Amino acid sequence: MGKSVLIVGAGIGGLAIALRLAKRGYKVRILEKNKQAGGRINQLKTDGFIFDTGPSFFSMSYEFTEFAQDCNIRLPFSYYALDPLYAVNFIGNPKTFLLNKDISKLALQFNDIEPDFENKMRRYLDKSKNLFHDTIDIVIKNNYNSVVDYLLTLLKVNPGHLPVLFRSFYGQVSRYFSSDEARQIISLVSFFLGRSPFETVAVYSLLSYAEFQHDGYYNVEGGMYKIVEGLLDELKKENAILTYNTEIVDFNATGKKLSYLIDQNRQKWEADIVVINADAAWFRGSIFKRKEYSEEKLDRMEWTMGSLTLYLGLKCKLPQVYHHNYFLGNNYRDYSNAVFKNPNALQKPYFYVNVLSKHNPGCAPEGCESLFFVCPVPDLRYKPDWSDSDQVVDTIIDDFSARIKKDIRPEIISKTIYTPVDWQHQFNLHRGSGLGLSHKMLQIGGFRPKNYDEHFKNVFYVGASTVPGTGLPMAMISSKLAFQRIEQYAAES
Numbered sequence: 454m455g456k457s458v459l460i461v462g463a464g465i466g467g468l469a470i471a472l473r474l475a476k477r478g479y480k481v482r483i484l485e486k487n488k489q490a491g492g493r494i495n496q497l498k499t500d501g502f503i504f505d506t507g508p509s510f511f512s513m514s515y516e517f518t519e520f521a522q523d524c525n526i527r528l529p530f531s532y533y534a535l536d537p538l539y540a541v542n543f544i545g546n547p548k549t550f551l552l553n554k555d556i557s558k559l560a561l562q563f564n565d566i567e568p569d570f571e572n573k574m575r576r577y578l579d580k581s582k583n584l585f586h587d588t589i590d591i592v593i594k595n596n597y598n599s600v601v602d603y604l605l606t607l608l609k610v611n612p613g614h615l616p617v618l619f620r621s622f623y624g625q626v627s628r629y630f631s632s633d634e635a636r637q638i639i640s641l642v643s644f645f646l647g648r649s650p651f652e653t654v655a656v657y658s659l660l661s662y663a664e665f666q667h668d669g670y671y672n673v674e675g676g677m678y679k680i681v682e683g684l685l686d687e688l689k690k691e692n693a694i695l696t697y698n699t700e701i702v703d704f705n706a707t708g709k710k711l712s713y714l715i716d717q718n719r720q721k722w723e724a725d726i727v728v729i730n731a732d733a734a735w736f737r738g739s740i741f742k743r744k745e746y747s748e749e750k751l752d753r754m755e756w757t758m759g760s761l762t763l764y765l766g767l768k769c770k771l772p773q774v775y776h777h778n779y780f781l782g783n784n785y786r787d788y789s790n791a792v793f794k795n796p797n798a799l800q801k802p803y804f805y806v807n808v809l810s811k812h813n814p815g816c817a818p819e820g821c822e823s824l825f826f827v828c829p830v831p832d833l834r835y836k837p838d839w840s841d842s843d844q845v846v847d848t849i850i851d852d853f854s855a856r857i858k859k860d861i862r863p864e865i866i867s868k869t870i871y872t873p874v875d876w877q878h879q880f881n882l883h884r885g886s887g888l889g890l891s892h893k894m895l896q897i898g899g900f901r902p903k904n905y906d907e908h909f910k911n912v913f914y915v916g917a918s919t920v921p922g923t924g925l926p927m928a929m930i931s932s933k934l935a936f937q938r939i940e941q942y943a944a945e946s
């Protein structure tokens with residue numbers, strides 16, 4: 454029998470590494486604080502509706518197929534490409550922009566506002582493509598043993614890209630496009646990283662190539678939670694054990710070895726190897742009591758936006774609404790700069806709407822629609838009190854109704870709200886930050902919380918909070934990087 458492994462957290466990172474390890478003969482047990490697996494990729498079943506509560510699409514589908522190959526399984530869920538990628542609407546503008554992957558088709562929508570859009574977009578995407586291919590394999594899919602190691606790797610990147618380090622994402626887009634609409638629509642993707650396009654460094658404009666040309670976006674048949682269910686099925690076949698409602702609150706160590714973890718009932722859990730899927734910065738501070746990650750130090754780090762999410766069940770259909778939609782206002786720069794810290798920005802919130810039932814009829818009763826709203830909001834450092842969440846949500850519902858020209862209020866038969874307080878409480882996310890530590894230059898690569906522990910030789914980290922970063926494909930890559938560390942440790946110990 455192989456070595457025993459305890460994994461703290463059944464998020465996508467925890468489940469993915471569990472399967473990699475189980476397939477290699479390790480004896481795997483996962484401890485999860487909640488009553489069901491998935492972490493942020495989760496599901497809410499209520500009033501006859503089914504809602505995906507977090508991610509609603511993914512990019513870099515090949516990371517999932519590569520994972521399945523590594524584990525020698527058929528991918529346990531089916532996915533399909535999105536085209537249009539999403540729809541964008543500006544307040545006061547009746548036009549809906551459809552983000553087609555076919556650039557000639559996309560250009561038709563900008564005819565009247567951005568002359569020569571097609572050529573501009575192709576030039577912009579060429580640069581974005583070079584950035585993507587010159588960085589992703591060299592920098593992203595690598596383990597680093599030190600900051601020096603990381604910096605030496607950065608030196609291998611084509612120096613022609615240096616100027617993008619001194620420009621914002623929005624600045625980069627503005628070099629190619631002159632209309633506000635094109636600039637805003639194309640820089641919007643930086644919000645997917647949980648940051649403002651005015652703060653995000655232009656190197657991330659590689660995401661435009663990722664969304665429009667390289668691989669695009671995907672939805673999962675039957676809803677995103679099928680990913681979790683599929684992984685759970687595979688883990689069951691490998692006899693991995695999942696223990697729910699078990700939150701790790703303490704630990705015991707002897708020298709450089711973690712001896713055991715302690716849960717909320719003071720039960721002890723021990724194994725040869727421990728993998729933390731809970732937030733790597735938060736866990737080091739709150740559980741391992743590391744000074745470098747004290748609450749004060751964490752507060753001084755840069756976190757992504759908080760998430761206010763709303764799950765609505767309607768007793769009508771909304772044929773006029775696309776599957777994925779962004780509803781923007783008319784003050785993009787001011788809003789982007791304010792929304793991370795200033796609660797007043799929520800008087801006129803921007804928001805995203807996903808209609809899960811559009812392609813997954815099983816997610817809503819006959820003739821009904823299941824809607825998921827995400828609104829970027831300040832994290833709990835800047836807005837600790839969410840007693841006004843109903844008011845904020847009412848503003849969103851009114852705005853949405855006005856834009857789609859249908860009052861949805863009388864149609865609502867199910868309504869659930871998660872504020873940053875809920876996101877923090879459910880998954881131990883620091884200050885309710887939905888995507889965790891931001892991707893500013895000093896918080897990525899060799900500067901991000903490492904995937905091996907600084908003190909305990911038998912402890913490793915996996916998921917979006919360690920390398921390489923946030924989002925589902927990155928969490929999959931993270932499972933490979935952490936797996937390599939563990940294999941090396943197991944071979945040496």
Ligand SMILES: Cc1cc2nc3c(=O)[nH]c(=O)nc-3n(C[C@H](O)[C@H](O)[C@H](O)COP(=O)(O)OP(=O)(O)OC[C@H]3O[C@@H](n4cnc5c(N)ncnc54)[C@H](O)[C@@H]3O)c2cc1C
Nearest residue numbers: 462464465466486492493508509701731887916917924925
């Ligand atoms: C609203 C929202 C929308 C998003 N949309 C997208 C999207 O469309 N596409 C995309 O790719 N990404 C999206 N993301 C990001 C994506 O969800 C995350 O990057 C990814 O799911 C993180 O996975 P993880 O395994 O690293 O962490 P988590 O999912 O946070 O998993 C960690 C697990 O550890 C558990 N845990 C924590 N502390 C303890 C403890 N002490 N003891 C035991 N268990 C513990 C938690 O309960 C949790 O289950 C979105 C995120 C949010 C919040």
